[in-house]
Amino acid sequence: MKPQPARRSSPGVPRCERCTLHARCLPLGLELDALHSFEAIIQVPQALKRGQALVRQGEPFENLYVVRSGSLKQSVAQPGQRDQVTHFYLPGEVVGLDAIGEAECHGSVVALESAFVCELPFTRLEDLAEQLPELRGQLYRCMSRELRRDQRMMCLLSGRTADQRLASFLLGLSERFRARGFSPFCFRLSMSRSDIANYLGLALETVSRVLARFQEQGTIAVAGREMTLLDIESLEGLAREGVGLRGVN
Amino acid sequence: MKPQPARRSSPGVPRCERCTLHARCLPLGLELDALHSFEAIIQVPQALKRGQALVRQGEPFENLYVVRSGSLKQSVAQPGQRDQVTHFYLPGEVVGLDAIGEAECHGSVVALESAFVCELPFTRLEDLAEQLPELRGQLYRCMSRELRRDQRMMCLLSGRTADQRLASFLLGLSERFRARGFSPFCFRLSMSRSDIANYLGLALETVSRVLARFQEQGTIAVAGREMTLLDIESLEGLAREGVGLRGVN
DNA sequence: CGGGGATTTGAGGTATATCAATGGCCGTGG
DNA sequence: CCACGGCCATTGATATACCTCAAATCCCCG
Numbered sequence: 001m002k003p004q005p006a007r008r009s010s011p012g013v014p015r016c017e018r019c020t021l022h023a024r025c026l027p028l029g030l031e032l033d034a035l036h037s038f039e040a041i042i043q044v045p046q047a048l049k050r051g052q053a054l055v056r057q058g059e060p061f062e063n064l065y066v067v068r069s070g071s072l073k074q075s076v077a078q079p080g081q082r083d084q085v086t087h088f089y090l091p092g093e094v095v096g097l098d099a100i101g102e103a104e105c106h107g108s109v110v111a112l113e114s115a116f117v118c119e120l121p122f123t124r125l126e127d128l129a130e131q132l133p134e135l136r137g138q139l140y141r142c143m144s145r146e147l148r149r150d151q152r153m154m155c156l157l158s159g160r161t162a163d164q165r166l167a168s169f170l171l172g173l174s175e176r177f178r179a180r181g182f183s184p185f186c187f188r189l190s191m192s193r194s195d196i197a198n199y200l201g202l203a204l205e206t207v208s209r210v211l212a213r214f215q216e217q218g219t220i221a222v223a224g225r226e227m228t229l230l231d232i233e234s235l236e237g238l239a240r241e242g243v244g245l246r247g248v249n
Numbered sequence: 250m251k252p253q254p255a256r257r258s259s260p261g262v263p264r265c266e267r268c269t270l271h272a273r274c275l276p277l278g279l280e281l282d283a284l285h286s287f288e289a290i291i292q293v294p295q296a297l298k299r300g301q302a303l304v305r306q307g308e309p310f311e312n313l314y315v316v317r318s319g320s321l322k323q324s325v326a327q328p329g330q331r332d333q334v335t336h337f338y339l340p341g342e343v344v345g346l347d348a349i350g351e352a353e354c355h356g357s358v359v360a361l362e363s364a365f366v367c368e369l370p371f372t373r374l375e376d377l378a379e380q381l382p383e384l385r386g387q388l389y390r391c392m393s394r395e396l397r398r399d400q401r402m403m404c405l406l407s408g409r410t411a412d413q414r415l416a417s418f419l420l421g422l423s424e425r426f427r428a429r430g431f432s433p434f435c436f437r438l439s440m441s442r443s444d445i446a447n448y449l450g451l452a453l454e455t456v457s458r459v460l461a462r463f464q465e466q467g468t469i470a471v472a473g474r475e476m477t478l479l480d481i482e483s484l485e486g487l488a489r490e491g492v493g494l495r496g497v498n
Numbered sequence: 499c500g501g502g503g504a505t506t507t508g509a510g511g512t513a514t515a516t517c518a519a520t521g522g523c524c525g526t527g528g
Numbered sequence: 529c530c531a532c533g534g535c536c537a538t539t540g541a542t543a544t545a546c547c548t549c550a551a552a553t554c555c556c557c558g
Contacts, residue, residue: 076400080489084404098397101390106397130379141350143392148347148355150399151325155333157406158450162514193537199406203515208538224523224537240329411546442505452547457506473505473555 010221016041019068024092024179026066026120026138034132041128043119048072048111054095057108063100063119067091070115071190075198076107085199088112088191090176096122097143112190157201165200166210170220174229185232189225264288268317273341273429275315275369275387283381290377292368297321297360303344306357310348312368316340319364320439324447325356335447337361337440338426345371346392361439393411406450414449415459416487419469423478438474 016027016039027038045068045105048054054065057077067089074085074087076093086107099105129136136215156168178184189196215219219235221228229235263462265276265288276287297303303314306326316338323336323344337358338344348354349371378385405417427433438445446453463469468484470477478484 053372076404078401081404082408084407086400086403098393098400100393101386102388102393102397103288107400126385130382130385133379136375136379137350140392143389143396144347144349144351144401147392147396147399148351150396150403151335152327153403154332154335154399155325155327158333158447159331180313192535198407202532204517205538206514209514212538439501453504454506454548455546458546461506 016042020180020181021066021068021092026064026094026142027135028138029134030132030138031134032173034134037128037132038135041120042126043121045116045118048115050111050113052111054109054117055105055107056110057105059105061096061102061105061122063096064100065095065109065117066118067093067095068116068118072109072113072115073105073112073191073195073199074109074115083198085191085195088114088173088195088199091180094142097125097146100143111194162200162202162206162210163213163238164241165202166206166207166214167235169196170229171232171235171239174232184229186226186228189227265291269430270315270317270341275343275391276384277387278383279381280383283383283495286377286381290369290373292370294365294367295363297366299360299362301360303358303360303366304354305358306354308354310345310351310354310371312345312370312423313349313374314344314358314366314368316342316344317365317367318319320361321364321366322361322440322444322448323356323358332447334440334444337444337448343391346395349392360443400493411451411455411459412451412462412487413490414451415456415463416484417447418449419476419478420481420484420488423481433478435475435477438467438476 008125016022016025016035022028027035030038031095043063046054046065048070054072069091070087071091072095073085074089075083075085077083089109095109095117096105098107125139129139156165160168173187173189174184177187191199193207194204196202197207200207209221211222215222217234219229219231221230265271265274265284267367268274271277276284279287295303295314297319303321318340320340321338321344322330323338324334324336326332338358343356344366345354345483347356374384374388378388405414409417422436422438423433426436442456443453445451446456449456460469460471462473466483467479468478470479
C-alpha cells in the first residue's frame with residue numbers, strides 16, 4: 001500500500017518565483033520561461049505528518065522531491081543489520097537523487113515533523129532537462145554535491161572521536177540553517193538523540209554525554225531539542241582538530 | 250604543474266568494442282554508431298606508474314577517467330586532518346563522478362600499481378550525452394550507483410566491528426573481481442594495509458591482526474598481498490551479522 | 499646484498515559501547 | 529484539570545574493542 005499523504009492544501013500550482021527557497025532550490029538559475037516549464041511538472045505539494053513515510057525502501061523509483069518546509073530523515077535497512085540513518089533533509093534539499101537511474105528506492109524517507117514537499121516526476125524532469133542545459137547542470141550539481149557530502153561523512157565516521165563527530169554535525173546543521181535564512185546559532189533539532197547517534201555511528205548515551213559536556217564547557221546550550229551554539233570557534237576547533245585518534249601510521 | 254602521464258603507448262584510437270571491459274563500462278548499451286561517437290571523444294589512453302597521480306585535489310575538473318587496467322585510490326585531504334582514503338578504483342570503474350558540476354576535483358587519485366586509464370573530456374561527454382539518452386542514463390546510473398556505494402560504506406563505518414568491516418571489504422572486492430571476470434576467490438591486494446585501514450576507519454595494526462585471525466580460523470589464506478578467500482560463507486555470515494555492537498537502542 | 503618501508507606481533511591504555519536505573523516531557527484519557 | 533503511561537533523555541557503573549606505542553621480522557627494490 002502506498003503511503004497516502006494528504007493531497008489537499010496549498011495554492012494549486014506552486015510558484016517557484018515566490019518560494020522563499022528560490023535561491024537554494026533545484027531550479028536555481030533557470031530563465032523565466034524555463035522556470036515556468038519547470039513549475040508545470042511539479043505536482044500538488046504533499047503534506048506529511050511527523051512519522052509519515054514519503055518513500056519506502058524498495059518502492060519503484062518515480063519521483064524526486066524537494067523539501068519545502070519541515071525536515072525528514074532517510075534510513076536504509078540492510079539484511080541482518082539495524083537500520084542506518086543516512087541523511088537528514090532540510091528545506092530546499094532534494095530527496096531521491098540516490099535512486100536516479102535505478103529501479104527502486106534504496107532507503108525509506110520519513111518526516112521528522114510536519115512537512116511539505118514538492119513532487120517532481122522524474123521522467124518528466126528528465127525530458128525537461130533534455131531541453132534545458134541549465135537544469136541538467138543543476139541536476140548534476142546536486143548529485144555530485146551529495147556525493148561529496150557522503151564522502152565528508154565517511155571521513156567523519158572513519159577517523160573521528162565522538163566529540164569531533166558531534167561538533168561537525170552541529171556545525172553542519174548550523175551552516176545549512178544559515179544558508180536558508182534561519183539563525184545559525186539557535187535552532188531546534190527535529191531528530192531524536194537516537195537518530196543523531198545512529199547517523200553519527202555512536203551510542204545514544206554517548207551523544208547525550210558529549211552534549212552535556214559541551215554544555216558544561218560553555219560551548220553550547222542545549223535543552224531537550226532546543227540547541228544554541230555559544231562558541232562556534234570552539235566547535236570549529238574540535239571539528240578541524242588534527243588527528244590524535246585513529247590515525248593511520 | 251599538471252601530472253605528466255606518459256601519453257604514448259596503446260593502439261591510437263581505442264576500440265570499446267574490443268575492450269574486455271565492454272560489458273561493464275560506461276558506454277554499456279550504446280548503439281553501434283553511438284558507440285563510435287563515444288570512442289571519438291576518448292583521448293589517447295594514459296599510462297600511470299605506481300604512485301603517480303591521475304588527478305590532484307583542487308585541480309580544475311575537466312575529465313572523467315575510466316580505468317582500463319590496474320587500480321587506483323582516491324584520497325581526500327581535509328584541513329587539519331589526516332588524508333582519508335575514500336575509494337579504490339578497479340578496471341571499468343569511473344573516476345571523477347564526484348566532481349561533475351563542480352569547478353575542482355575534490356580528492357586526489359593515485360595509481361596503486363601500473364595502470365591505464367581512458368580520458369573523457371567532460372564537456373564533450375556532456376555534449377554527446379545531450380544527443381544520446383542512453384549515455385545520459387548511463388551517467389546517471391553511474392552516479393547514483395556511486396551514491397549508494399558511499400551510503401553502504403557509511404553504514405559499514407558507522408555501526409560495525411573491525412571483523413565485519415574487513416569481511417565486507419573482502420567480499421566487496423571479491424564481487425568486483427568476479428564481475429570483471431577475475432577469480433573472486435584469489436586475488437592480489439594492490440593497496441597497502443595502511444590504505445585498507447584508513448579506508449575502513451581502523452588502525453593498520455588492527456587490520457593485520459584481524460586478517461591473521463581470519464587466517465587462523467581458516468576463513469582466508471593471506472600471504473602479504475596475496476589473498477585467498479577459503480570460506481565465503483563465513484565471511485558473509487560475519488558481514489551480515491546482526492547487531493551486537495554499536496546498536497542504537 | 500643491503501636498506502627501508504611494509505607487515506606482524508606484543509603489551510597496555512582509553513574512548514566508547516553496553517547494561518541499568520532514574521528523571522523529564524508530552525499527549526492521552528479519565 | 530490532573531493523573532497516567534509511554535517515549536525520550538540523562539546519568540552512572542562496568543566491560544571491551546580498538547588504538548597507541550614499541551620492537552622484531554619480512555619483503556621488495558635498487
